[in-house]
Amino acid sequence: MSFFLETLIGGLMSGMLYALVALGFVLIFKASGVFNLAQGVMVLFAALAMARLAEWIPGWIGLENRIAVNLLAFAGAALLMFVVAWAVERFALRHLVNQSEATLLMATLGIAYFLEGVGQSVFGSNIYKIDIGMPKDPVFVFDNVFDGGVLVEPQDLIAAGIVAALVAALALFFQKTATGRALRAVADDHRAAQSVGISLSRIWVIVWCVAGFAALVAGMVWGSKLTVQFSLSTLALRALPVVILGGLTSIPGAIVGGLIIGAGEKLSEVYLGPYVGGGIEIWFAYVLALAFLLVRPQGLFGEKIIDRV
Numbered sequence: 272m273s274f275f276l277e278t279l280i281g282g283l284m285s286g287m288l289y290a291l292v293a294l295g296f297v298l299i300f301k302a303s304g305v306f307n308l309a310q311g312v313m314v315l316f317a318a319l320a321m322a323r324l325a326e327w328i329p330g331w332i333g334l335e336n337r338i339a340v341n342l343l344a345f346a347g348a349a350l351l352m353f354v355v356a357w358a359v360e361r362f363a364l365r366h367l368v369n370q371s372e373a374t375l376l377m378a379t380l381g382i383a384y385f386l387e388g389v390g391q392s393v394f395g396s397n398i399y400k401i402d403i404g405m406p407k408d409p410v411f412v413f414d415n416v417f418d419g420g421v422l423v424e425p426q427d428l429i430a431a432g433i434v435a436a437l438v439a440a441l442a443l444f445f446q447k448t449a450t451g452r453a454l455r456a457v458a459d460d461h462r463a464a465q466s467v468g469i470s471l472s473r474i475w476v477i478v479w480c481v482a483g484f485a486a487l488v489a490g491m492v493w494g495s496k497l498t499v500q501f502s503l504s505t506l507a508l509r510a511l512p513v514v515i516l517g518g519l520t521s522i523p524g525a526i527v528g529g530l531i532i533g534a535g536e537k538l539s540e541v542y543l544g545p546y547v548g549g550g551i552e553i554w555f556a557y558v559l560a561l562a563f564l565l566v567r568p569q570g571l572f573g574e575k576i577i578d579r580v
Contacts, residue, residue, distance in 0.1 A: 287427075288492060314507075317486045324343070398498050539555050
């Protein structure tokens with residue numbers, strides 16, 4: 272039983288990290304109707320910025336305190352992501368207002384390649400490390416319930432707490448603020464939102480800033496856990512089944528989808544892998560996403576779209 276719980280908890284924690292990346296997809300699609308192919312590269316770009324700034328800041332100002340350096344590096348990376356959000360709206364999206372979804376999709380693909388090239392030129396292409404002081408040594412819990420206890424990694428629990436706090440803040444932002452309601456109005460109909468005085472350019476800058484901040488948090492957590500390297504941009508591919516499962520317009524759906532995918536991957540690999548030769552963890556999420564596309568295309572919590580003709 273303890274081994275099952277260890278596998279399940281490990282899968283749930285991995286799922287929370289997938290969900291953190293999936294949040295960026297949901298935020299931008301929910302507020303602008305754009306499927307952002309650049310989200311994975313945004314995670315990489317933000318993580319590179321924080322990792323390199325944490326290396327450069329001590330030499331610039333002679334600061335040695337790790338906590339202070341990390342805070343300054345995080346603030347600098349957040350500012351950089353806000354600049355990226357402004358540049359995306361100013362030089363790309365502003366000129367594509369009311370264009371087709373396919374046009375906007377290709378625009379995000381171009382943004383992805385641009386950010387990847389700029390990130391490599393400015394920050395380098397080596398492997399970097401983000402050290403935010405999260406404990407890395409596993410601990411045993413429930414010793415008095417199970418023989419030997421259950422092995423848990425503290426950094427996974429901290430990451431799960433960060434994700435939960437971010438999701439709660441985003442949910443309040445979308446539901447309780449005027450800006451959040453304006454974001455949802457723009458997603459429903461760009462032209463109608465403009466007709467009642469909502470500034471499309473301002474809304475797009477805001478939503479890309481929020482998605483950039485989510486990408487920074489994801490990059491910080493993943494970089495602390497696995498180091499920062501250019502393969503980090505492929506996280507977007509791992510998050511795609513999550514948004515398909517949870518629904519492209521649902522923030523809670525991203526979390527539930529991530530938990531299902533993460534737990535399903537680990538459990539299937541451990542308990543079914545020996546019978547099929549292993550490798551289930553690689554394709555499990557995509558097969559599950561395909562099944563959902565066949566029976567419930569909008570996902571578990573997504574909004575069902577009805578076109579009237």
